[in-house]
Amino acid sequence: MSSKIRAGVIGLGILGSSHADYLAKRPDVDLVALADLRMEAAEAVAQRLGVKAYNNYESMLAAEKLDLVVVATPDPLHRAPTVASLEAGVPNILQEKPFATTRADADAIYEAVRKHKAHFFINFANRVAPLDIATRYAVQAGLLGRVVYGESRLDDNISVPTKMWGSRTKDWAAGSSTAFFLLSHVVDLLRFYFAPAEVREVYAISQREVLGYTPDLYDAFLTFDSGLKVRVKAEWIKHIDDLVEFYMCFSGADGTLIYNKRGAFGCEPGWRANINKAIDAQTLLTHQTRLAELGVNVAAKLHRPSPEAGALKAGGGELLPALEFYGLGYSEWMALDGLFIDAIQEDTLTPKGWQNLGPLPSLEDGMRQFQVVDAIVRSAEIGKVITLD
Numbered sequence: 398m399s400s401k402i403r404a405g406v407i408g409l410g411i412l413g414s415s416h417a418d419y420l421a422k423r424p425d426v427d428l429v430a431l432a433d434l435r436m437e438a439a440e441a442v443a444q445r446l447g448v449k450a451y452n453n454y455e456s457m458l459a460a461e462k463l464d465l466v467v468v469a470t471p472d473p474l475h476r477a478p479t480v481a482s483l484e485a486g487v488p489n490i491l492q493e494k495p496f497a498t499t500r501a502d503a504d505a506i507y508e509a510v511r512k513h514k515a516h517f518f519i520n521f522a523n524r525v526a527p528l529d530i531a532t533r534y535a536v537q538a539g540l541l542g543r544v545v546y547g548e549s550r551l552d553d554n555i556s557v558p559t560k561m562w563g564s565r566t567k568d569w570a571a572g573s574s575t576a577f578f579l580l581s582h583v584v585d586l587l588r589f590y591f592a593p594a595e596v597r598e599v600y601a602i603s604q605r606e607v608l609g610y611t612p613d614l615y616d617a618f619l620t621f622d623s624g625l626k627v628r629v630k631a632e633w634i635k636h637i638d639d640l641v642e643f644y645m646c647f648s649g650a651d652g653t654l655i656y657n658k659r660g661a662f663g664c665e666p667g668w669r670a671n672i673n674k675a676i677d678a679q680t681l682l683t684h685q686t687r688l689a690e691l692g693v694n695v696a697a698k699l700h701r702p703s704p705e706a707g708a709l710k711a712g713g714g715e716l717l718p719a720l721e722f723y724g725l726g727y728s729e730w731m732a733l734d735g736l737f738i739d740a741i742q743e744d745t746l747t748p749k750g751w752q753n754l755g756p757l758p759s760l761e762d763g764m765r766q767f768q769v770v771d772a773i774v775r776s777a778e779i780g781k782v783i784t785l786d
C-alpha cells in the first residue's frame with residue numbers, strides 16, 4: 398500500500414487496547430477509530446491515543462472507511478464483528494484467536510473472508526517467539542529424527558477463570574473453555590512446528606468438578622498423519638503462584654526437545670534440544686548459525702551426560718551434541734501485529750521480515766485450529782475418538 402493504513406479496533410479490553418497501542422505507534426498506520434459496547438473502555442483508550450470512540454461497531458463501520466479492522470472481542474463473539482467488517486468492505490481483518498467457538502461461526506467467518514477476497518490474519522502470537530521458531534527449526538531440520546511423541550501442558554492460574562475480567566469473568570469463562578482459550582494456541586503451535594503434518598484423530602477427556610460454569614480442564618491425545626502422537630492438557634483450576642505454566646517435550650527417534658516456556662514454581666524457563674548424536678561439531682555450529690539468522694541465539698553444546706540417581710546409573714558418558722537456550726519462551730506482546738502490517742504493505746503472507754518460516758497464520762490455519770479444538774470438545778462429550786479429514 399502506498400498510503401497509510403487506516404485502522405480500527407473492535408473490543409477494547411486487555412488485548413484490544415494492546416493492539417490499539419501498537420497500531421498507534423506504527424508510522425505507516427493511521428489508527429482512526431475504536432468501538433466497544435462498554436463505551437468507557439473505548440473512551441479510555443481513545444482519549445489516550447487521540448482517536449474517535451464508538452459504542453458499537455456498526456456505527457464505526459458506517460462512518461469510517463477502514464483498510465484494517467482488529468477484532469478483539471471475547472472468544473464466542475468474533476463472528477459478528479468480523480463478518481460485519483467484511484460486509485462493510487474492509488479488506489484486511491486481524492482477528493484474535495480462537496478462530497471460532499462453534500461450527501456455524503467458523504463456517505460463517507470462513508465463507509465471508511472467501512466471498513470478499515479479504516486478507517485474514519489470526520493472532521497466534523506464539524509463532525513469533527524465538528524459541529518457538531527454534532522448535533520449528535529443530536523439527537524441520539530433522540535434528541530429532543522422526544518425532545513420534547510429545548506432551549504439552551498449558552495451564553492458567555485459577556484466577557484467570559475466576560477473576561481476570563472483573564465482574565464479567567464468570568460469563569467470559571462460561572463462554573469459552575481451556576480448549577478454546579488455551580489449546581487453540583497449542584494446536585496452532587503444533588501445526589507450526591510439524592508442518593505439513595495435520596491432526597487426523599482426537600481423543601479427549603474433560604471434567605467439571607470445581608468451576609461448574611466452565612470445564613476445569615481438557616486433556617487430549619492428538620494423532621497426526623505423520624504418526625506423531627501428542628498429549629495436550631490445559632487446566633483452569635491450578636492454585637499456583639504464576640499466571641501461566643507452559644511446558645512441552647517432544648521425543649524423536651534420534652533426540653529429545655524440552656521446552657519450559659513458562660516455568661512455574663522452582664522451575665527455570667529454558668529450551669534444550671538433545672539432537673542426533675551423529676551430527677558432528679561443524680554441522681552443529683552450522684545449525685547454531687542458521688538459528689542466529691532466524692533471530693534465535695542458542696548455544697551449541699557438546700556434553701557428556703552421565704545420568705545417575707542413588708545407586709542407579711545409566712548412559713556411558715558419551716559426547717553428545719545439543720542446542721540450548723535459557724530465557725524467556727515468549728516474545729513481545731504484539732510482535733505478530735508488526736508482521737501482519739508488513740504483510741498488508743507487501744501484499745504477501747511471507748513479508749521480508751518473515752522468511753523460511755512458512756506463511757503468517759491466516760484463514761486456513763484458523764479453520765484447522767477450530768476443527769481440532771472442536772474435535773477435542775466433542776470427543777470429551779461423547780467419550781469417543783473423532784476422526785478429521
Ligand SMILES: NC(=O)c1ccc[n+]([C@@H]2O[C@H](COP(=O)([O-])OP(=O)(O)OC[C@H]3O[C@@H](n4cnc5c(N)ncnc54)[C@H](O)[C@@H]3O)[C@@H](O)[C@H]2O)c1
Nearest residue numbers: 408409410411412433434435469470471472493494520522
Ligand atoms: N493472542 C493472544 O495471545 C491472546 C491472549 C489473550 C487473549 N486473547 C484473545 O483476545 C480476545 C479478547 O480477549 P480479552 O482478554 O481482551 O477480553 P476482554 O473482555 O478484556 O475484551 C473484549 C472487549 O470486547 C468488548 N465487546 C464484547 N462484545 C462486543 C461487541 N459486540 N462490540 C464491541 N465490543 C464488544 C467487551 O466489552 C470487552 O471490552 C479473546 O478472544 C481472547 O481469547 C488472545
